[in-house]
Amino acid sequence: MCRVEFIDNLIHSLYPNLCPGCHSIMPNKNMVICTNCELNLPVTNYYQMKDNPVAKLFWGKIIIENAASYLMFNKKGTVQSMMHQMKYFGNKEIGIYLGRKFGKDLFNSEFIEGVEGVIPLPLHPRRLAMRGYNQSEYIAMGLKESLNIPLWNHAVERVVNNISQTKVSTSDRHDNVKDIFGLKKNHELTGKHVLIVDDTITTGATLLSLGSLLQKELNCKISFATIASVV
Ligand SMILES: [Zn+2]
Numbered sequence: 001m002c003r004v005e006f007i008d009n010l011i012h013s014l015y016p017n018l019c020p021g022c023h024s025i026m027p028n029k030n031m032v033i034c035t036n037c038e039l040n041l042p043v044t045n046y047y048q049m050k051d052n053p054v055a056k057l058f059w060g061k062i063i064i065e066n067a068a069s070y071l072m073f074n075k076k077g078t079v080q081s082m083m084h085q086m087k088y089f090g091n092k093e094i095g096i097y098l099g100r101k102f103g104k105d106l107f108n109s110e111f112i113e114g115v116e117g118v119i120p121l122p123l124h125p126r127r128l129a130m131r132g133y134n135q136s137e138y139i140a141m142g143l144k145e146s147l148n149i150p151l152w153n154h155a156v157e158r159v160v161n162n163i164s165q166t167k168v169s170t171s172d173r174h175d176n177v178k179d180i181f182g183l184k185k186n187h188e189l190t191g192k193h194v195l196i197v198d199d200t201i202t203t204g205a206t207l208l209s210l211g212s213l214l215q216k217e218l219n220c221k222i223s224f225a226t227i228a229s230v231v
Helices: 003-014 035-039 078-088 092-106 125-131 135-147 170-176 205-218
Strands: 066-072 117-120 156-158 181-183 193-201 221-229
Touching (some): 092 135, 156 205, 181 205, 205 221
Parallel strands (some): 117 193, 193 221
Antiparallel strands (some): 156 181
8 A cells, every 4th residue: 555545544434424436525414425526427328328338358268148347447546445445445335325326326227138047256265364344245235226136145155265356467457357257156146147246347358257156057148347447
C-alpha cells in the first residue's frame, strides 16, 4: 500500500461517513456513497450488448450464455476506491449496494433470462479467515435481492489458495487458477443456469476456472457478472 492509500484508509477509519468513492463528507450516515458519485457511476451497460468486451474475454475458452460488468474500473478513480474499501477495509455495504443497483438494471433484461441462481466466487478458507468476509458474497446478496433468485453460496469451494492474480503476469494467470475450485457435496446445481459473481474482472481467468468446472461436472449453463471491469 502506498503512502497516499494508507492515509486515505486511516482517514476513512477515523471518519466513517466519508464517501468511499471520492472521500467527501456525506450528509447522512445511512448513505453508502455520495450523491455525486452515485450520479456519475461509470456504468458500462455491457449487459445490453451480447458481444461486449467482457464476453469477448471468454471467446474460444468456454461457451457461456452471457457476461457483463456493471462499471468501468477507473484507476485511481471512484470505482477503484470503492473496490478497495470493499475488499480490504470491511465496507461490505458497498458490495450489497452495487449488487442491488446492478440487479435492478439486469431485472427483466435478456441478460438475466433463464438464470436460476447466483454463485459468488468463493475465497479460500485461509483468505476468508484473514479477511473475515467474502466481498463477492455481498455483491451476490444485492443481486439476489433485486433479481429475486436464490443465492447458492455453499455449492462450491476454493481448494487451492493460489497467489493473488495481481501478482502474476497476464500470461501466467490461467495456470495460477487452474483446478483451484472444487464442488461440495449435496449440491443441486445439475443442469442449472448459474450466474457466477466476482468484484472485478481483468483477464477472466478465475471466473473461467469455476465456470469450466460447473459446466464440465454438472452440465451447468454459465453466465458471469462482475461489478468492475478493466476492459
Ligand atoms: Zn463520492
